[in-house]
Amino acid sequence: MKRFLLLLPFIFLLGCSLPEISDVIPPVTVVMYPYEGAVISQNVQITVQASDETGLSKVWYYVDGVKKEEKTAAPYTFTLDISGLTKKVNHVIQSAAQDKDGNIGYSPVVNFIVADSPDITPPSVVITNPQGGQVVEGIVNIIAHAEDERSVQKVAFFIDGDSVGATSAYPYMYNWNTEGYSDSTSHTIYAKAFDSGGNSAISPVITVTVYPRTGPAGDTTPPSALFLYPITGTTVQGTIQVSVDLSDNRGVSQAEFYVDGQLTESADNPDSPWIYNWDTSSKADSSAHSLYVKAYDEAGNVGTTGLLIVTVQ
Structure with missing residues (x-):
């Protein structure tokens, strides 16, 4: 009898459904x-x-x-x-x-x-990734840098003149899937920025090439370029040694150093690491600058470092 009494609560629970737990988590x-x-x-x-x-x-x-x-x-x-x-x-x-x-x-x-007056000043915009002349493949993060004296409302992206997407969230980015594009074909990219006053501006157009995954035999491997120094976010002053690791399956034939999109220095058949003495004395104090390096091989393939941002003190 005692064992039977102990089983009664368990049997009772089996016959009852547990109360449903309500959602208390807000959106x-x-x-x-x-x-x-x-x-x-x-x-x-x-x-x-x-x-x-x-x-x-x-x-x-x-x-x-x-x-x-x-x-x-x-x-x-x-x-x-x-x-x-x-x-x-x-x-x-x-x-x-x-x-x-x-x-x-x-x-x-x-x-x-x-604002107490109309906004008549257009924004500024530039593509920071990829770089013009770069060979790309797979999913490419197209990144635009846009500024306005008041506020940037949105940035739209265009490939071969066709609008492919827009965003109002910083960083202004569009993920471009190159899988649907023919191998070894060139394509143009630009961005258009809009501000809260209805003004707009278009970035300089860049041209990139979709990586030749198939096609005739030959060297289709782009060089690799990687900043060793400085690293992004570094504060620099005076003359600094920019150091870049360069490599290619058949050798790097040329390297180019760019500051804020402008070619600053180039070298034929550079050693690795390639070292360039960059004089920052002409740059304004507390100003930010973008750096990147392009590496070429004899077959015309191009590799590019990621964009690096430094501040001149």
Whole structure:
């Protein structure tokens, strides 16, 4: 009898279903544009990202604590009307997202200022990766550097004149899949930047070649080039020794050193490591500069280092 009594609670539990655990985790949301500190001179598009593991029911936003428009489906983009906002003072935007269980998540606030005059100055933009003349393959991260005196709204990317994508998130990047392009073909790339005042600018056009994965026999292997010194983020002054490791299956025939996209030095049949004495005395204090090296072989293949950023003190 005692054993039977001990089994009764266990049998009772088997006959009962456990209560379902409710979702108590709120969604995650962030304001992608405008970005922190933006200066806006006209109505712009607010871009919000939101996600939740159980699904979203709606997303909305606030301006200076006042709830504005909401949407129940992506994309979560809204028009920011600045006509009633005081100029030259700080304003805040915050997004909110609610999931299907009623949990609400809030984004960090984004501060912005409404300008007191129209923005007539266009932004500037340049492709920083890949480099012109580079041989590329697989997935290529096309990276653009864009600046504006007030705020960059978005950057669009173009390949062979066709628009392939745009982003309002920094760093401005597009992942280009080259697998659908014929081997050994050349292609043009440029970026177009837009600011919050409706101005736009186009970067210089670069040309790259899709790596010849197939095709006639011969040397199709590009050289390798790697910075040994300095490393990105380094602060330099005076004359520094730039050191680059160069290699190729048949030998490097030429190397070129670029500063801010301008050819600064070249060498035929360079040794490895290739060392160049770079005089930084003409550069402004606290200014940032981009460095890269191109390496060529006798077959015309080109290899490029990654882009390296240093600050001159």
